[in-house]
Amino acid sequence: MRDIPILYEDDNLLVVNKPSGVSMHDDAKNNASSQQSNNSGDLGAGVVTLLKAQLGITQLHLCHRLDTGTSGCLCLAKTDNMAREIGELFASRQVNKYYLALSAQKPKKKQGIVIGDMKNRRGGQRILLKSTQNPAITQFFSQSASPGIRGFIVKPYSGKTHQIRVALKSIGAPILGDTLYGGQDADRLHLHAWKLVLPLSHDTVSVTAQMQSGEMFLREDVQTWFASLDQPEAFPWPNVPARYQQQSVSIRDNSELNENRD
Numbered sequence: 001m002r003d004i005p006i007l008y009e010d011d012n013l014l015v016v017n018k019p020s021g022v023s024m025h026d027d028a029k030n031n032a033s034s035q036q037s038n039n040s041g042d043l044g045a046g047v048v049t050l051l052k053a054q055l056g057i058t059q060l061h062l063c064h065r066l067d068t069g070t071s072g073c074l075c076l077a078k079t080d081n082m083a084r085e086i087g088e089l090f091a092s093r094q095v096n097k098y099y100l101a102l103s104a105q106k107p108k109k110k111q112g113i114v115i116g117d118m119k120n121r122r123g124g125q126r127i128l129l130k131s132t133q134n135p136a137i138t139q140f141f142s143q144s145a146s147p148g149i150r151g152f153i154v155k156p157y158s159g160k161t162h163q164i165r166v167a168l169k170s171i172g173a174p175i176l177g178d179t180l181y182g183g184q185d186a187d188r189l190h191l192h193a194w195k196l197v198l199p200l201s202h203d204t205v206s207v208t209a210q211m212q213s214g215e216m217f218l219r220e221d222v223q224t225w226f227a228s229l230d231q232p233e234a235f236p237w238p239n240v241p242a243r244y245q246q247q248s249v250s251i252r253d254n255s256e257l258n259e260n261r262d
Contacts, residue, residue: 012082017209020071072193072209096197098232101152102190103173111141113238114167138167145225
């Protein structure tokens with residue numbers, strides 16, 4: 001496997017452009033097999049293992065997570081102190097994350113906010129509920145990206161497993177390549193972590209990741225649409241109701257802080 005692109009690096013922090021298909025953690029079975037056969041150690045290796053080998057370092061902490069099929073900005077801490085600081089930023093919802101997605105289906109509404117609790121189902125699926133006790137909150141805009149293809153700019157306010165995937169399915173536009181949620185078959189999940197903004201104590205780190213794979217992502221007209229987008233901070237994002245803004249995530253709450261993984 002080629003080196004994972006580094007988007008930002010200093011003594012404490014690393015932000016990379018995670019390729020689609022790379023998981024967060026090692027597949028123990030595949031790693032054991034690859035070592036026994038003396039083949040490439042990349043087989044079954046997660047992003048942390050790959051980056052440690054690539055950079056020649058021994059300590060690296062995941063600060064949030066992306067699904068295996070999702071590409072784009074992924075933040076990792078090199079020190080315990082930085083991991084703690086970023087954890088607190090996620091807990092207080094001060095980290096801004098912006099995603100791009102494509103769908104072959106027309107959404108029920110072109111823009112808005114999706115709010116609802118999420119429940120696990122069999123087969124790894126999640127479903128969106130009408131209740132809002134501890135809801136997933138997803139803001140979005142959509143535009144035509146190509147004939148028959150809808151482009152989405154998405155800002156997840158919370159960070160729950162499959163949040164964006166479930167939100168877009170709920171408005172009738174499952175993500176291209178997301179067959180788990182009824183999306184049209186494609187060469188990859190067309191969901192990309194486009195931009196990450198970390199308001200650290202010493203400075204604000206703002207990083208943008210370019211797409212590197214995906215037949216539809218790389219189409220000329222879709223790339224033209226991407227290039228036409230303004231900075232996502234400038235979008236008139238729908239307001240999150242005040243009652244949900246008061247909710248913060250406990251650093252010990254693995255149900256969200258340790259997921260953050262669309």
